[in-house]
Amino acid sequence: MIELNQVVKKYGAKRALNGVTLSIPKGKVIGLVGENGSGKSTLLKVLAGLSSISTGSVTYRGTSITRTIATDLAYMSDTDLFYPYFTVRELMEFYDSQFADFDLIKAKELADFLKVPHEAKMKSLSKGNRGRVKIAVTLAREAKIYLLDEPFSGLDPMVRDDIAKGLIRFTNPEEQTIIMSTHEIREVEPLLDEIIVMRGGQIIAHETIDEIRDFYGVDATSWMVSLFKEPQQGKEINV
Amino acid sequence: MGIDFLPDKPIYQQLIDRILGDILNGTLTVGEKLPSVREYAVEAGVNANTMQRVYKELEQMEITETRRGQGSFVTEDEQKIAALRNDMKEQLVRTFLQSVAAFGFTKDEIVECLKDWGESND
Numbered sequence: 001m002i003e004l005n006q007v008v009k010k011y012g013a014k015r016a017l018n019g020v021t022l023s024i025p026k027g028k029v030i031g032l033v034g035e036n037g038s039g040k041s042t043l044l045k046v047l048a049g050l051s052s053i054s055t056g057s058v059t060y061r062g063t064s065i066t067r068t069i070a071t072d073l074a075y076m077s078d079t080d081l082f083y084p085y086f087t088v089r090e091l092m093e094f095y096d097s098q099f100a101d102f103d104l105i106k107a108k109e110l111a112d113f114l115k116v117p118h119e120a121k122m123k124s125l126s127k128g129n130r131g132r133v134k135i136a137v138t139l140a141r142e143a144k145i146y147l148l149d150e151p152f153s154g155l156d157p158m159v160r161d162d163i164a165k166g167l168i169r170f171t172n173p174e175e176q177t178i179i180m181s182t183h184e185i186r187e188v189e190p191l192l193d194e195i196i197v198m199r200g201g202q203i204i205a206h207e208t209i210d211e212i213r214d215f216y217g218v219d220a221t222s223w224m225v226s227l228f229k230e231p232q233q234g235k236e237i238n239v
Numbered sequence: 240m241g242i243d244f245l246p247d248k249p250i251y252q253q254l255i256d257r258i259l260g261d262i263l264n265g266t267l268t269v270g271e272k273l274p275s276v277r278e279y280a281v282e283a284g285v286n287a288n289t290m291q292r293v294y295k296e297l298e299q300m301e302i303t304e305t306r307r308g309q310g311s312f313v314t315e316d317e318q319k320i321a322a323l324r325n326d327m328k329e330q331l332v333r334t335f336l337q338s339v340a341a342f343g344f345t346k347d348e349i350v351e352c353l354k355d356w357g358e359s360n361d
Contacts, residue, residue, distance in 0.1 A: 029286050161284075164241075168281045173288045190241065190250055190285040210249045219246035 001026045001177065002047060002065075002145070007056035009042055009201075016042040017053070018201035026144075027174050031188055032181040033224060034198035040181040041078065043198070044147045047179065048075035071100065074143035078150040078181075080130055084123035088116055088133055095137045107140035110170055114162050128159035135163050139170045146171065148180035152188065160184070164191055189220045197224055241284020250285060254293045262302065262313055263324055273303060273311040 002024040009017040017039050024030065024047075032040045045051035046058060049067045058065045060072070082091060092107040111118055114132040116125075125133065135151060151167075152160045168191065171178060182188045185195075189209060197205040205227055212223045242257070244250050261267040273279065273294070280290040294311055297303040301319055303311045314320065339349050 027288070029288065164284060165281050168284070168287060169277065171287075173286060190244060190283075190289070193286060193288055210251065213247065213249045217247045219244075222246065 001061060003057075003059050004046075005057045007046065007058060008054045009039075009046060009051065010054045015201050017046065020056070020201070020203055022196070022203060022206070024177060024179065026177055028193040029173060029178045029191055030180070031185065031192040031195045031220075032179060032198065033183070033185055033195060038198040039201040040198055041149055042201075044075070044149050044179065044181060047145075048073060048147050050075065072144040073147060074138050074141040074145070075147045076134060076138040076149060076151060078153065080134055082122045082130070082133070084121070086122050087119050088122070088125075089118045091122060091133065092118075092137060092140070095140065099141050101142040102137075103140055103142055106142075106170065107136060110136035110140055110166060113169065114166055128155055131155045131159050132162060132166075135166055139166060144176060146176065146178045146180075148178065150181055150183075152182055152184050160187065164188075167191060185221045185224060186219070192220075195220055195224075197227060199228075241282065251289050251292045251296070254283060254285065254290070255296055258293070258297060259302065259323065259327065262320065263327060267313050269313055269317060269320065270315045271313045272309075273313065275310060 002022075004020050004022040007017050007020040008015060020039075020043065032043065034040055042051060046053055047065065049065045083094075086094065088111060092104060092111070095107070096102045096104045108118070111133070114136055116129055116132045116136065120129075122130065122133070131151075131154075135148075138146065138148070151163055155163070164187075167178070173193075180188070189195075192209050194206065194208050195212070196203055205224075207223075209220060212218065212220055216223050216226075218226070242253075244253050258267070258273075267273070274282065276290045276294055277287055280287040283290070294303070294305070298305055298311070300323075301316075302314055302323060304314055305311050336346065336349070340346075
């Protein structure tokens with residue numbers, strides 16, 4: 001559904017993406033892992049059409065990705081940029097006015113499921129509740145693709161659990177594709193179909209979770225650690 | 240999140256074993272309706288694609304059946320469940336005997352030991 005071919009993204013002289021070729025199928029939940037600075041956030045921004053590429057090509061259903069595919073795709077940044085005086089309800093109404101695919105009823109269901117008070121002001125919410133609101137307004141869009149940059153980062157275990165359950169409950173993996181970057185591999189693994197490992201702006205491995213467990217007999221965390229120790233011992237990289 | 244999974248076995252396989260266990264130990268009864276794929280996925284903390292595969296494989300094993308528009312049910316065929324029970328017992332005993340053989344115990348020694356346990360715990 002999304003095809004990247006030899007994508008290079010330079011920031012000055014530095015190559016944040018250095019020759020990424022990748023095929024993303026419809027209806028999969030994909031984890032994007034790798035050290036800080038390996039290119040995960042840049043890749044998500046390129047997929048979202050928020051960052052232009054230096055060379056190569058990125059296509060979605062055969063046409064080049066630009067800012068206009070934002071209509072099919074919901075991007076959740078790793079920072080929060082909410083107007084502090086909005087209440088949760090006002091924020092949802094604002095999103096509803098901005099995105100044609102935003103479903104206000106679903107947003108309210110999500111907020112209830114995640115136990116977020118509708119009338120609380122954003123500035124008065126805890127970090128955990130801001131994390132819950134952020135995922136709620138993202139998933140309330142009926143997008144084809146969700147791009148989530150570090151949805152679990154810096155949140156306590158209860159919030160992480162709620163967000164994971166919200167993701168399972170409110171997305172339809174037959175129709176929707178989810179790509180999320182994360183460092184919490186052990187926790188996130190049961191949510192994933194596939195995992196992509198990045199290093200130095202390149203994809204060094206791309207496997208299905210079942211294959212890792214079947215073929216290597218280990219979980220994704222041990223598999224990833226072994227990749228970083230002895231990259232030449234891994235199975236041929238399948239991208 | 241949800242269930243803790245062992246690292247060396249596919250997650251869908253561990254979920255199949257868990258449901259088979261629930262059927263054999265009576266947590267799920269003959270003919271009982273299973274939760275929807277989505278509900279069970281949320282409860283277990285796994286992706287719905289994984290749970291879909293679990294339900295499909297259980298159906299292929301003829302341990303559950305899907306009725307259109309109604310969901311999945313544990314089979315009402317008690318012979319199938321009896322056969323599953325027997326297979327599972329054989330499988331567990333085989334694994335157990337392999338692991339004790341690896342420590343050098345003989346079958347007779349182990350049978351003797353199991354008898355003692357059986358008597359003392361009754």
